[in-house]
Amino acid sequence: MSSPLRPRSAHRFAWLLVPLSLLAAIAAWAGPKEEMKALSVKFLALRSYHVSMEGSDKRMQKMEMDFVAPNRYRMSMPMGTQYVIGDTMYMTIDGRTMKIPMPKGTVTQWRESDRAFREVDQMQIEALGMETVNGKPAKKYRMTQTARKPATTSLIWVGMNGYPLKMQTTGSTGKQAHTMTVHYSRFNDPSIRIEPPK
Known part of the structure; x- marks a missing residue:
């Protein structure tokens, strides 16, 4: 028969429960903003991913983009394929490749696919429940x-693995x-490699 906890042991055990109860309370208090901040940290730490982008304006071309950290x-x-590696752009059109140096920092304009995740603090965020994206359950x-x-x-659908599945952004020009x-797909896929075209 097991012996009852001694008073000192019971006291120590009670103190161990305090951090666990705090963690449970924090998890319960976490709102949409905190959830999106956690997603942002996870997404921006990715080593690679793939996105496909398409606009409602049919004059805008559909684009497939691969990213490899930190700047590829x-x-x-x-119309062709563009590569951005650091501050250099390579454009391949009709089988010909051009190398174009860019001013430092220009690469940020190619980061529209992750802008929302870098600007969470400036946004109002609302949870809209659960939906399905391509047959997968997602938080909206x-x-x-x-x-x-x-x-x-922006409307964003987040998969059960904590990564975004889809984002739909509405804005205006004039x-x-x-x-x-x-x-979004192929998170941390080691087969995604980006090298300068030859």
Whole structure:
């Protein structure tokens, strides 16, 4: 028969339960903003991923993009393929490749696929329940950006693995509204490699 806990042991055991209860309380208090911040940290730490982007404006070409950390991008469009490696762009059109140096920092304009995750603190975030994306269960959120003009609203669907499955961003240029839809996949896929074209 097991002996009862001694008073000192029981006291120590009680103190061990305090951090566990705090963690449970924090998890219960976590709201949409905290959940999106956690997703942002996880997403921005990825070593690689793939996205496909398509706009509601049919004049905008559909684009497939691969990313390899920290600063390598490959963008495939009907007109050709662009590579960005650091501050150098390589454009391959009709079998010909051009090397174009860019001003430092220009690469940020190719990071639209992760901008929302870098600007969570500036957004209002609302949880919208569960939906299904390509047969996968996903948490749906609305993210509203009003700090920068024009204001934008994004709907994002997050998979059960904590990574985004889909994002739909609505904004406007002048009087014309437009929507960009991004699908995310191949997180940390080691087969994604980006090298300068030869």
